[in-house]
Amino acid sequence: MASFNLYSRGDRIFGYANATLIGLFVLSTLYPFIYLLSVSISSGAAVTSGQVVLLPKDLTLAAYEFVLSDRLFWIAYGNTFIYTFGGTAVSLAIMIPGAYALSRPRLRGRKILNLMVAFTLWFNAGMIPFFLNMRDLGLLDSRFGIIIGFACNAFNVILLRNFFEAVPKSFEEAAKMDGASEFQLLWKVFIPLSKPAIITVALFCIVSRWNSYFWAMVLLRGEEKIPLQLYLKRIIVDLTANDEFASSLLTARYSFETVTAAIMIASIIPVLLIYPSIQKYFNKGITLGGVKE
Amino acid sequence: MSAVELNDVVKRYGALEVVHSVNLNVEQGEFVVLVGPSGCGKSTTLRMVAGLEEISGGTVSIGGRLVNRVAPKDRDVAMVFQNYALYPHLNVAENIAFGLRVRREKKDVIDAAVKEAAAILDLTPYLARKPADLSGGQRQRVAMGRAIVRKPQVFLFDEPLSNLDAKLRTQMRAEIKRLHKRMGVTSIYVTHDQIEAMTLADRIVVMNGGRVEQVGSPMELFLKPANAFVASFLGSPPMNLLRATVVSMDGEPRARIDAADAEAAVLKLPRASSASLRADQRILVGLRPEHVAVGMDASADVQEIAATVDLVEPLGSEALLHTRISGQSIVAKIETPADVETLLQIGRLQIPVGRLHVFDAESGRAVNGHA
Numbered sequence: 213m214a215s216f217n218l219y220s221r222g223d224r225i226f227g228y229a230n231a232t233l234i235g236l237f238v239l240s241t242l243y244p245f246i247y248l249l250s251v252s253i254s255s256g257a258a259v260t261s262g263q264v265v266l267l268p269k270d271l272t273l274a275a276y277e278f279v280l281s282d283r284l285f286w287i288a289y290g291n292t293f294i295y296t297f298g299g300t301a302v303s304l305a306i307m308i309p310g311a312y313a314l315s316r317p318r319l320r321g322r323k324i325l326n327l328m329v330a331f332t333l334w335f336n337a338g339m340i341p342f343f344l345n346m347r348d349l350g351l352l353d354s355r356f357g358i359i360i361g362f363a364c365n366a367f368n369v370i371l372l373r374n375f376f377e378a379v380p381k382s383f384e385e386a387a388k389m390d391g392a393s394e395f396q397l398l399w400k401v402f403i404p405l406s407k408p409a410i411i412t413v414a415l416f417c418i419v420s421r422w423n424s425y426f427w428a429m430v431l432l433r434g435e436e437k438i439p440l441q442l443y444l445k446r447i448i449v450d451l452t453a454n455d456e457f458a459s460s461l462l463t464a465r466y467s468f469e470t471v472t473a474a475i476m477i478a479s480i481i482p483v484l485l486i487y488p489s490i491q492k493y494f495n496k497g498i499t500l501g502g503v504k505e
Numbered sequence: 506m507s508a509v510e511l512n513d514v515v516k517r518y519g520a521l522e523v524v525h526s527v528n529l530n531v532e533q534g535e536f537v538v539l540v541g542p543s544g545c546g547k548s549t550t551l552r553m554v555a556g557l558e559e560i561s562g563g564t565v566s567i568g569g570r571l572v573n574r575v576a577p578k579d580r581d582v583a584m585v586f587q588n589y590a591l592y593p594h595l596n597v598a599e600n601i602a603f604g605l606r607v608r609r610e611k612k613d614v615i616d617a618a619v620k621e622a623a624a625i626l627d628l629t630p631y632l633a634r635k636p637a638d639l640s641g642g643q644r645q646r647v648a649m650g651r652a653i654v655r656k657p658q659v660f661l662f663d664e665p666l667s668n669l670d671a672k673l674r675t676q677m678r679a680e681i682k683r684l685h686k687r688m689g690v691t692s693i694y695v696t697h698d699q700i701e702a703m704t705l706a707d708r709i710v711v712m713n714g715g716r717v718e719q720v721g722s723p724m725e726l727f728l729k730p731a732n733a734f735v736a737s738f739l740g741s742p743p744m745n746l747l748r749a750t751v752v753s754m755d756g757e758p759r760a761r762i763d764a765a766d767a768e769a770a771v772l773k774l775p776r777a778s779s780a781s782l783r784a785d786q787r788i789l790v791g792l793r794p795e796h797v798a799v800g801m802d803a804s805a806d807v808q809e810i811a812a813t814v815d816l817v818e819p820l821g822s823e824a825l826l827h828t829r830i831s832g833q834s835i836v837a838k839i840e841t842p843a844d845v846e847t848l849l850q851i852g853r854l855q856i857p858v859g860r861l862h863v864f865d866a867e868s869g870r871a872v873n874g875h876a
Binding site: 382 | 555556557576577578582584588590592593594607608655
């Protein structure tokens with residue numbers, strides 16, 4: 213029997229080119245992680261002298277010992293957890309009912325309300341008015357301010373709204389016939405049915421809050437409230453100007469670079485742990501709203 | 506007191522009126538089927554009874570209580586939807602129990618009700634399964650379980666069998682009928698399938714264009730259709746309708762079949778309609794396919810007519826003959842058929858005069874005293 217090749221030569225070349233490009237892209241995104249990890253567990257001298265390019269040199273956990281023994285690191289870590297998980301919970305508690313209401317055709321002024329939400333995607337008041345607003349509301353230097361000030365995100369609300377709109381009407385009608393109240397309808401029908409969308413939005417919130425830096429720097433004063441990213445910034449800025457730290461480098465096996473690398477590795481571990489378990493929802497969720505089933 | 510009463514019920518979407526002044530009384534324990542083509546307003550009417558559509562005009566009463574402004578959950582009705590509307594995140598038991606849970610019934614009451622419903626519907630082995638793990642028929646039974654567990658005054662069915670294949674539909678039809686016999690709950694059932702309507706209904710309501718065309722028992726509608734629409738809607742294959750003009754022969758009105766390029770056949774008409782006909786009146790002569798005969802002797806009550814057979818569709822114990830009389834199509838359903846070649850040679854059909862229906866061509870109304 214004559215052999216039959218399903219793919220033409222052009223198809224095969226295209227496949228190889230694709231695989232090569234994707235491989236290069238994966239390497240380029242993976243390299244910073246590997247480099248940071250290698251730096252964090254190498255000796256300060258090896259890093260400073262430029263010997264660490266990919267793999268660690270003179271293995272040591274001195275940088276981690278330095279970071280983990282710093283009280284402020286643990287405070288910042290705790291704050292980041294509060295801002296991230298507390299903030300995500302508050303965001304969902306606000307955005308889910310909001311998106312649900314916006315998805316209901318019977319909502320009076322629905323069109324204008326949706327337009328107002330979408331408007332904030334393209335335009336916002338700007339940094340200074342927002343700062344003044346937070347100040348006037350007494351939310352400066354406050355953990356609650358960081359949580360509530362960024363609780364609602366128009367993109368996420370629209371994402372959830374689109375998903376709620378795509379839930380077949382008969383589910384709502386059946387629940388209403390069964391006697392469900394509006395809250396029961398949301399809690400017992402829409403939220404369980406929208407799990408992929410909600411998990412995706414939760415992941416967006418977690419990642420953005422975990423990495424939040426700028427507004428924490430603008431709004432927070434006290435050291436006791438800073439998140440991890442701000443702590444990292446302080447280490448980078450402050451340690452370079454800290455004579456005591458500079459003199460300790462003469463004896464210690466860590467350096468400025470290894471310490472910052474250790475903090476960065478420590479700060480990405482929780483996100484790295486969470487992501488694989490919800491990746492399937494994330495993949496499903498980023499295509500939400502594109503098509504109606 | 507009727508279980509459900511619709512008085513001059515109207516539905517409008519803006520300026521567009523889709524249901525026009527529907528009147529219907531459904532008696533206690535009765536199984537009423539609303540049937541009609543797509544877009545005839547049957548589902549909208551049912552949804553107005555359910556409370557899922559606002560009523561633009563007229564009144565709906567359930568158990569003697571006006572419910573125009575009553576929320577669906579307070580109408581004491583349960584509905585089975587076309588797409589089942591089973592919650593995919595809940596298992597069968599939780600789906601059945603949903604209505605009782607949201608009404609905060611006690612747990613032991615819920616458990617007992619779910620068990621009872623599951624036993625009635627043969628769902629006991631599947632209680633822990635999710636809807637995705639069930640067949641279409643099982644899902645439909647769960648949807649019914651969710652309805653019966655609440656013990657409502659009225660069951661509403663919105664084309665519940667449309668998503669099932671033909672075999673399953675026949676099975677489920679019988680199950681619905683059995684369930685109704687067992688529970689005796691007043692039921693309103695919407696379908697576009699006339700066989701479902703004929704087999705399930707105590708009474709059928711035929712709708713068309715947002716209006717009720719006729720209400721009656723299945724056989725009443727089948728044998729005495731009030732108009733050409735009802736006549737052609739019920740029956741499979743549908744009733745043949747031949748365009749004709751009334752002519753007078755031997756002092757009696759006859760129907761001269763319209764023929765463009767062929768010789769016009771003339772049919773005798775039943776006595777019951779003769780008195781109401783006038784010369785030159787445009788009419789439709791109706792004849793059910795199963796009433797057309799082959800190989801019968803002509804007599805005073807049976808007239809023979811020349812026909813050409815275009816096509817034969819053998820169905821096993823019977824066959825459908827697609828024929829032409831005076832250039833117009835007519836389908837005959839013949840029992841104990843001969844082989845196809847023999848049937849194709851048939852040149853004449855026998856038509857029992859008493860089986861003919863006569864409708865006014867303009868209004869479509871029956872003129873043989875069946876209205």
